[in-house]
Amino acid sequence: MQGIRKEFPLLENGIYTNTASSGLMHNALIQWRRQHDLEFLNGGSQMKTEAMRTQIPEVRKTVSRFFNCKNENVALTQNFSLGLNLLLEGLDRKSKVLLLENDYPSVNWPFENRDFPIAYAKIDAHLEDHIWEQLKTGNFSVLALSLVQWLTGIKIDLEFLKKIKSEFPEIIIIADGTQFCGTESFDFENSAIDVLGASGYKWLLAGYGNGFMLFKDHVKHYFSVKSIGFNAANINKDMRDSIRFAKHFEPGHLDTLNFGSLKCGMDFLSAIGMDKITAHNRRLSEKAKNGFTNLGLLDPDILERKEHSTIFNIKGDDSLHQLLTNEKVMCAQRGDGIRLSFHCYNTENDIDEVLGILRTNV
DSSP, rough: OGGGGOOOGGGSSSSSSSSTOOOOHHHHHHHHHHHHHHHHHHHHHHHHHHHHHHHHHHHHHHHHHHHTTTTGGGESSSSHHHHHHHTTTOOOOTTTEEEEEOOOHHHHHHHHTTTOEEEEEOOSSHHHHHHHHHHSOOOOOOOEESSOOTOOOOOHHHHHHHHHHHOOOOOOOEEEEEETBBBOOOOOOTSSSSEEEEESSTTTTTOSOOOOEEEEEEGGOOOOOOOOOTTTTTTTTGGGTOOGGGGGGGSSOOOHHHHHHHHHHHHHHHHHHHHHHHHHHHHHHHHHHHHHHHHSOOOOOHHHHOOOSSEEEEOHHHHHHHHHTTTEEOOOOTEEEEEEEEEEOOOOHHHHHHHHHTTTTT
């Protein structure tokens, strides 16, 4: 992975451990965006019309291939939050929903704001056990959760979700993959997840204003989505009554700059190889976990988990955060601690340097 670091100029100015807040821009993306806007500058509406006709289908194909989802079941949305809110407008309000306590607000709030009957499972070392116990208490229609927790980095066991589907085949699993997609290989069609949404500005390295929703075939039978617009009908008045399910999430025009950026981010990761990124990120996770554990900086819930993401929330206050910032370690204060997150452009040396700073100051 050392060879890709030159694509990220910001890495010359410090150690970036804040992908959980925002992924970095890379040279290939900037070059593509400049070329796109230069063509728009000189081509005006003719350029945009052609780009919408040719580029947007290519973006959809790229998302489809990257996650192994049927092309017709990919919806391009400006972000996960918008996609989930559109989806829930089509869900029966009597549907019983299981959420996680203190999950990302954009996962929980859309359900809570619509007054669905809701129960919660606790997020700790035994997350899967808590979910299982809740599911056994009643007839839940939906389980909605983040695949990776934004505050702690706790990652749900994807094999456990398959166990849920086996025992409760009628439940719809809705997942926010914003802190997951791009960190490791993922096969949507062969997963237990029915709806997967994500924004592209974090681990997919795609900049802001783009995201997607992926659906399994049967999902359309559970949601009566009403959102509609001319773009959903492919700008064809005769198609108003024959819009496929995923296109209801694209009622208006899609910006070719932002969604083209999503394609660029995925192409960049694909060129590296998602298998290589998966292995690299797992090494980073193990090294960071061991190092933070030896310094006594991790919550016991994290220590008990068999597998963890590359997001860590370490014990620390304002002064430690300021120290890290002064040492040019870019990170974020979240919850009661300091969140550090590592991606494919990070190295084991980055972790060693962070541990060295912490070792002399905690």
